[in-house]
Structures are given as structure tokens and as C-alpha cells.
Amino acid sequence: MTVTDETKTYVVPAEIAEQIVLPEGHSDHDKLFAAYDWLRENMPVGKALVEGYDDLWLVSTHADIMEVERNTELFTAGGHEEPGSHNPILTNQAGDAFTKSLTGGSLRIMDALPYLDPPEHTAVKDIAGAWFRPANLKQWEDQIRGLAKDAIEQYLKPGTSEIDFIEDFALYYPLRVIMTLFGVPPEDEPRMMKLTQEFFGVADPDLQRDDVEVSPEAMAQQFAASFQDFCGYFAGLIADRRATPRDDLSSLIANARKEDGEFYPDSYAYGWFMAIATAGHDTTSATITGCIEALAQNPEQLAKVKANPELIPDLVNEALRWASPVKHFMRRARVDTVLGGVEIKAGDRIMPLYQSANRDTVVFEEPYTFDLERKPNKHIAFGYGPHMCIGQHLAKQELRIMFEELLPRIDSVELLEGRKLTQTNFVGGIKRLPVRIEIN
Numbered sequence: 303m304t305v306t307d308e309t310k311t312y313v314v315p316a317e318i319a320e321q322i323v324l325p326e327g328h329s330d331h332d333k334l335f336a337a338y339d340w341l342r343e344n345m346p347v348g349k350a351l352v353e354g355y356d357d358l359w360l361v362s363t364h365a366d367i368m369e370v371e372r373n374t375e376l377f378t379a380g381g382h383e384e385p386g387s388h389n390p391i392l393t394n395q396a397g398d399a400f401t402k403s404l405t406g407g408s409l410r411i412m413d414a415l416p417y418l419d420p421p422e423h424t425a426v427k428d429i430a431g432a433w434f435r436p437a438n439l440k441q442w443e444d445q446i447r448g449l450a451k452d453a454i455e456q457y458l459k460p461g462t463s464e465i466d467f468i469e470d471f472a473l474y475y476p477l478r479v480i481m482t483l484f485g486v487p488p489e490d491e492p493r494m495m496k497l498t499q500e501f502f503g504v505a506d507p508d509l510q511r512d513d514v515e516v517s518p519e520a521m522a523q524q525f526a527a528s529f530q531d532f533c534g535y536f537a538g539l540i541a542d543r544r545a546t547p548r549d550d551l552s553s554l555i556a557n558a559r560k561e562d563g564e565f566y567p568d569s570y571a572y573g574w575f576m577a578i579a580t581a582g583h584d585t586t587s588a589t590i591t592g593c594i595e596a597l598a599q600n601p602e603q604l605a606k607v608k609a610n611p612e613l614i615p616d617l618v619n620e621a622l623r624w625a626s627p628v629k630h631f632m633r634r635a636r637v638d639t640v641l642g643g644v645e646i647k648a649g650d651r652i653m654p655l656y657q658s659a660n661r662d663t664v665v666f667e668e669p670y671t672f673d674l675e676r677k678p679n680k681h682i683a684f685g686y687g688p689h690m691c692i693g694q695h696l697a698k699q700e701l702r703i704m705f706e707e708l709l710p711r712i713d714s715v716e717l718l719e720g721r722k723l724t725q726t727n728f729v730g731g732i733k734r735l736p737v738r739i740e741i742n
Contacts, residue, residue: 312348312644314341314360319350322360322655322727323392325521328629329725335670338362338658347642350653354394354518358632358651359641364662364682366642367654370633372687377633377652379689380417386410388634390417391728392653397522404526412529414573416631420688426570427692429558433551436695442483446700449478450707458711458741464718467735468591476583476590479700484579485550486539493535497528498580529576536575540568551578578693581729585627586697588731590704592625593617595735596672598715603674608709617674618701623681624672626657627731631689656682713740 321327321337328334341348341362350360361367370377381387386408389398401411410417418426432438453475458465465471473495481491543556544565555574558566597604607613633652640646660681661669684691691697716738724730 312345314345314348314350316351319348319352319360323350323352323355323358323653325725325727328727328730329723331723335657335661338655338661341655342658342662347644347646354396355392356395356398356651358392358653359644359646361641361652361654362658362662363642364659364665364680367656367659367682368686369641370652370654371682371685371689374420374423374688376636376639378636379419379423379631379633380410381634382419382636385419385422386417388632388651390632391525392630392632393522393525394518396518397525400519400522401526411526412573412576413567413569414577415692416577416689417573423688425560426566426573429566429570430551430554430574431692433554434692434696436699439696439699443699443703445482446479447703447707449482450475450704453478453704454708454711458708458739460741462738462740464736464738466720467594467737467739468587468732469734472587472590472594473583475704476586476700479586480578480582483550484539484552484575485543485548486552490535494579497531497535498584529572532576532579533572536572537568539575540571581628581691582693582696584729586700588627589621589625589697589701591732591735592627593621593701593705594715594737595717595721595732596621596624598717598737600672601714603672604709604712604715607674607705608712611706611709613674614702614705614709615698616677616679617705618698619679619681620672620674620676621701622683622698623660623666623676623679625731626660626681626683628683628685628691628729629657629727630654631685656685711741713742715739 318337318340321333327337341360346361346363346366348360350358361370375382378388379390386405389401389409393401398409401409405411413426415423415427453471457471457474477491477495477498478488481488481494486494539552540556543550543553547553547557552575555571558570560566597607607617630653633654635646635648635650635652637648638646641652646652660666660683663669665680666676684694684697718736718738720734720736721732722734724733
């Protein structure tokens, strides 16, 4: 780590940088959000120098993050000139070295949208872009509602119960929705659940794989091992859907063809399946759980939305802002530029902090107050610009339907001791939420 005269003015204090960059810093919300607040107030664009990691710029304000997100020509996701030269998911140096050892020198371990830049990103996103539009998703409304009702009936018993809200309830519904849309049979869902938790929990001691030993590169090893296990499963799905296509999302992706009429390589289908099968349900369960916690802490808000269900779409937006389960996607400057008044050099790594943006007082009045009637609510929980989450409309649909079915059934919810967060600087939220809940 080298601090030059040009950068030393913008070097973030070590304790702030470590709180944000290191996965273990994300297991304490109070300290994490205090670190975000410090950045926005004192150094909106600041350089983090953390041992074992590449030097990187922490970008904390809503406006600066939107600038990074909208400008893919200037801030690359995977590497315009050399695809795979940049890792859009923050990993330590040992982890990046391990990934390169697997791929022959590339950090592009999968052909998934977060690793791609336009025009390739645009073409691959278009494979299923129309499928994820609201007009198409309407056809799934009744089926998703049926899954929400089934989950409530199966996992929430009438009367007063003490449960872990996420482990005993919230994890299952989003997974069932995604797997139904894929056409994956219910008996395979436990395998998908386990792999997803391992994939996003690479830095969490509670979610470690038995075949990965503790080491500096362990996070990258678990990430790669989980990905390979996913590919092993989805290889069969691709072959099946090409042989006998059906009216499901898997068939659409498996049978996608390039401009020359040839199938996309299987790696692109794996990338699609990975993105949807992991982020497509883990983020939704985290948002449901974060919302229920906030409603338990603010019973007047629960009473308000129960009395007026038309507020549920607004509740969904506030829950997304509040939970912000996706914490970053890394970018790299292609050329020398200026961001937030700070000179950024070509090749510098940039970490947009979405959770921080969604607590920015310039955009959100009283951002640490959960307000289901907040308007406007310009959160960027789904990112912004060309890389904005393709599944955002499906996620909002799932959340709206679940709250429409669940909230009328809840008479009260009380938080108990034992809340615990996933130890991750990438995607995650509450992993334990003991509650006393009364269901009618």
C-alpha cells in the first residue's frame, strides 16, 4: 500500500475503510452505517487502503454513485478492452490470484451480466429482457399469489409462535417462486438453497463449505466451488430444455441464439441461471425480513398499512431502500477522470456503496426513519443505469403479493433476542431474526 502526495488528502481512516471493505465489518449495522455517514459527511469519494486488498475508492453519495452507474463507457464493470481484467465483486488479492489460476489469467469466472460491458452486456441482457417486463410478468400473478398463500399456510401457524422469521419462513417463498419460473422441481429446491447460501456466504463462518479450508483465498475458493456445483446441475437443465423446450424461463435462456444463429455457449446460460437462482431469491428474502423487522419496531406503520393495503407498493419501495441487500458492484476507471471533485486515475478501482446512497440525507429526509409513505423514494437498491437489475419488476411483484397476503394475517410481531447479520460485503442481510408473531 503506497500513499502518494496526490492521494493522501483523500485516504479514508483505517477503521472506516476496514469497517466497509472487510466482510466482518458488515456484521454490525450500527458501526457500518456510522462509517457510511462519516464518508458522506467528510470524504464522499475516499481511498481505502486495506491490507490484502487492492487500493480502491469508496463512493458513498447518491449523486456520485448514479454518475458511476450511468456511465459504463467511463466506469467499466468487467473490462472493455480486456474482458475479465477486472472483478466486479470485491475479493481480496489472494482470492483474485486464485481465480486467475483457474481461468488462465482472467477474473471473469462466469459469463454473467455483472461481468459484462456494453455492447456484449446489452446483447446478453436482451436474451430475457422482454420476459422480465411488467406486461409479461402479469401472467404469473395468480401463480405467485398461490405460492405466497401456500408458504403462509405451511410455515406460519395460527396463534402465537416464536420462530426465526427468516430461517422458518422468509427463505422459502422467493426460492419457490424462482424455481417455479425456471421449471425446477420442488425436490431440488433444498440443493438450490444450500448452494445459494454458500455462494453469498463465502466470508461467513456459519456458511462455510466442508471442502474449503481456512486460507486467504478461501472466499474465492468457495465462490468457485459453489459456481461449479451450480453448473453441474444446470448442465442437465440446458440439455433437457434444448431437447424438449417448454413455456418457462429455462427454455428461453437455454435456446437463446447469437446473431449468427448459433446457440450462445452454455457458459452464458450458466451465468443467467446463476444470477436468477441466487440473487433472484436471496435478496427478496432479505428484503421481506428487513421489512418485518422495521414494522415490528414501528407498530404504527404496521397498523397503517393493514388499515390501508393500497399503501403496500409504497411499503415495498421503502423496504427495498431500508434493506438494500446488494451492497456493491465494483467498477474501474477506463481513463483519468474526476468524480466528486476527486481525481481518479485510469485503472483505479471504485466501490459504489449502495446502502450508503440509500441513507443519503441530500436525497432522503430522515433516512434512518422507516416511512412507508416516503415520497419521492429515489432509492437505488437495484442499482442504476445499464446495469440496473433486470429482475427488479419481478422482485417488486413478489414482495407486493407476499405483503398483500401476509400483513392481513399478522396481528402482532415482537422482536426477540438473537438477531444476526450475514458476514458479507457483497449481498446479504439479516440471517437470524427471532420473533414472537401472532397469526390469525
